[in-house]
Amino acid sequence: MQSKHYSDKLLEVRDLKVSFPTSRGVVRAVNGISYDVHRGEVMGIVGESGSGKSVSAYSIIGLLKSPAVIDGGSIRFEGRDILSMSRKQMEKFRGGEISMIFQDPMSSLDPVFPIGHQLTETLHSHKKISRSDARQQAIQMLQSVGIRDAQQVMKKYRSELSGGMCQRVMIAMALLCGPKLLIADEPTTALDVTIQDQIIRLLKDLQERNGMSMIFITHNFGIVADICDSVSIMYGGTVVEQGSVNDVFYSPLHPYTKALMKAIPRVDYKEYERLIPVEGMPINALSPPGGCGFHPRCASCMQICRQKAPARKEISYGHSASCWLLEDVQESEEAVVNEK
Ligand code: SF4
Numbered sequence: 371m372q373s374k375h376y377s378d379k380l381l382e383v384r385d386l387k388v389s390f391p392t393s394r395g396v397v398r399a400v401n402g403i404s405y406d407v408h409r410g411e412v413m414g415i416v417g418e419s420g421s422g423k424s425v426s427a428y429s430i431i432g433l434l435k436s437p438a439v440i441d442g443g444s445i446r447f448e449g450r451d452i453l454s455m456s457r458k459q460m461e462k463f464r465g466g467e468i469s470m471i472f473q474d475p476m477s478s479l480d481p482v483f484p485i486g487h488q489l490t491e492t493l494h495s496h497k498k499i500s501r502s503d504a505r506q507q508a509i510q511m512l513q514s515v516g517i518r519d520a521q522q523v524m525k526k527y528r529s530e531l532s533g534g535m536c537q538r539v540m541i542a543m544a545l546l547c548g549p550k551l552l553i554a555d556e557p558t559t560a561l562d563v564t565i566q567d568q569i570i571r572l573l574k575d576l577q578e579r580n581g582m583s584m585i586f587i588t589h590n591f592g593i594v595a596d597i598c599d600s601v602s603i604m605y606g607g608t609v610v611e612q613g614s615v616n617d618v619f620y621s622p623l624h625p626y627t628k629a630l631m632k633a634i635p636r637v638d639y640k641e642y643e644r645l646i647p648v649e650g651m652p653i654n655a656l657s658p659p660g661g662c663g664f665h666p667r668c669a670s671c672m673q674i675c676r677q678k679a680p681a682r683k684e685i686s687y688g689h690s691a692s693c694w695l696l697e698d699v700q701e702s703e704e705a706v707v708n709e710k
Pocket of ligand 1: 671
């Protein structure tokens with residue numbers, strides 16, 4: 371794998387914080403994350419359920435639902451401040467410049483209208499376009515996502531299509547207006563393994579053909595290795611490691627990244643070799659642990675890890691992580707304190 375170098379930033383997320391006030395307290399779902407996405411880059415965001423992957427993506431596209439609150443930070447797209455856009459500006463922006471495909475295609479398509487109506491409506495809401503041109507473009511887009519009988523599919527309802535076909539339709543809808551950035555939120559989770567592979571290949575092919583950037587949210591490290599250029603590893607609402615896929619795969623820095631990698635099934639595993647799950651439970655966002663959020667699960671935990679959160683440290687160009695192991699910790703604090 372060759373690392374790519376990019377010069378042109380498309381998206382800049384800086385110190386983004388999102389919380390959910392609840393009757394039991396405030397859930398800090400995203401706790402000061404920062405990353406960049408460049409033109410033509412595919413960035414993976416990896417983490418367990420509840421790590422804040424999807425919430426951060428929904429903030430970018432303005433789809434956070436109440437009671438979520440953006441408490442701080444900034445999101446800039448081609449230099450424009452997304453968080454200060456009016457509702458009307460956001461509606462134009464969403465679908466036009468940034469699009470998203472969701473985990474469950476079945477629940478993302480409207481069951482009441484035929485597919486053709488939903489596709490042409492998307493075009494009408496972003497472009498001044500005649501009825502027949504919209505229909506033509508919708509058919510061409512369905513064909514470009516591998517749907518051969520596109521004219522027939524235009525007449526069908528969601529319930530008449532398979533899960534894989536629905537996801538192809540969702541991808542067609544997301545790409546209709548030629549977005550510069552596509553956010554794919556675990557787009558293959560609801561599909562069976564063979565279809566998953568087809569959809570991932572299709573997305574990568576379309577991304578390369580259109581020169582789009584893509585944020586691919588997943589808990590599957592294998593997919594990241596396959597299609598992404600860079601990766602951000604999220605844990606408990608923070609990015610704990612970030613870098614090119616090459617750097618993170620071949621020289622992981624953070625104990626959580628290393629633990630995730632040990633849990634990936636590999637084709638060269640022998641029958642007697644077992645996958646090693648990440649020990650312990652994910653963070654309780656209502657009462658997160660002090661210090662490093664990963665410390666209750668970390669086999670390398672030191673005294674200082676329980677007291678103080680480590681700062682982000684860049685180890686090589688673009689490759690950084692937040693862990694006390696990367697700092698010059700005093701000898702007295704080096705003893706590993708977690709019992710395993
Ligand atoms: Fe483990 Fe400490 Fe690093 Fe956190 S800071 S990941 S507890 S070694």
